[in-house]
Amino acid sequence: MTVELRPPDAHNARLLDAVHPTGWVNPVPAGRYHLVVLGAGTAGLVAAAGAAGLGAKVALVERGLMGGDCLNVGCVPSKALLRSARVAAQVRDAGRYGVVVPDGTRVDFPAVMERMRRLRADIAPHDSAERFRGLGVEVFFGEGRFTGPDTK
Numbered sequence: 306m307t308v309e310l311r312p313p314d315a316h317n318a319r320l321l322d323a324v325h326p327t328g329w330v331n332p333v334p335a336g337r338y339h340l341v342v343l344g345a346g347t348a349g350l351v352a353a354a355g356a357a358g359l360g361a362k363v364a365l366v367e368r369g370l371m372g373g374d375c376l377n378v379g380c381v382p383s384k385a386l387l388r389s390a391r392v393a394a395q396v397r398d399a400g401r402y403g404v405v406v407p408d409g410t411r412v413d414f415p416a417v418m419e420r421m422r423r424l425r426a427d428i429a430p431h432d433s434a435e436r437f438r439g440l441g442v443e444v445f446f447g448e449g450r451f452t453g454p455d456t457k
Contacts, residue, residue, distance in 0.1 A: 307327075308321060308325045308369065308370060314419070314422065316419065316422035316423045316425070316426040317422055317426070319426035319429065320370075320377075320422070320425055320426045320429045321370075323371075323426075323429035323430050323432070323433035323434070323435070324345075324370045324371040324372050324376065324377070324429050324432055324433060324434065325367075325369070325370050325371065325434075325446060326434055326435075329434060329444075329446055331444075331445045331446060331447065332443045332444075332445070334364070334443075334445075335362075335443075336362075337362075338361075338362045338363060338364045338443075339356065339361035339362050339363065340352065340353070340356045340361050340362075340363045340364070341363075341364045341366065341449070341451075342363065342364070342365045342366065343366050343449045343450070343451075344366070344367060344373065345365055345366075345367035345370075345371040345372065345373060345432070345437075345444075346372070346373020346374060346375065347372075347373055347375045349365060349367075349373070350365075350371070350372070350373075350432055350437070353365045353437060353440075353442045354437065354440055354442070357437075357440045357441040357442045358440070362443075363441070363442045363443065364442070364443045364445060365437060365442050365443070365444050365445065366445045366446075366447065366448075366449030367444070367445070367446055368446070368447060368448050368449070371432045371433065371434055371437070371444075372428075372429065372432035376425060376428060376429065376432050377425070381421075381424060381425050381428055382421050382425060385420060385421035385424045385425070386417065386421055389412070389417040389420065389421075393412050396410055434446075
């Protein structure tokens with residue numbers, strides 16, 4: 306499965322290198338696991354790291370980007386954009402506080418988006434496939450599903 310992010314810039318390349326590495330080779334499943342986690346979002350990452358830290362044999366399966374919504378489209382990007390919006394509002398309202406800002410001060414939206422992508426890429430190593438492999442978690446990229454007789 307190939308994952309692509311737009312725009313194809315250095316920040317998105319760093320993000321992908323961490324959370325869905327191009328050359329990643331899935332491990333050969335080795336017997337039974339104490340825990341199989343489907344999805345490398347916030348809850349999945351915490352469960353996998355915690356169980357591995359306690360000595361469990363853990364498999365983590367992710368079909369897209371590790372870090373889930375929080376890193377990739379939710380918490381991190383939205384907070385970065387909100388911070389820029391907050392600063393813009395403070396600049397707009399600066400006169401109320403006796404602060405004079407130059408006329409023509411404006412929001413450079415491409416720069417705001419570039420900052421968001423940089424922050425996301427800076428945080429990505431914490432959710433990376435390599436980090437979790439280093440914690441003893443077997444990381445698989447692809448679809449996962451439970452097929453036992455007691456699953457629905």
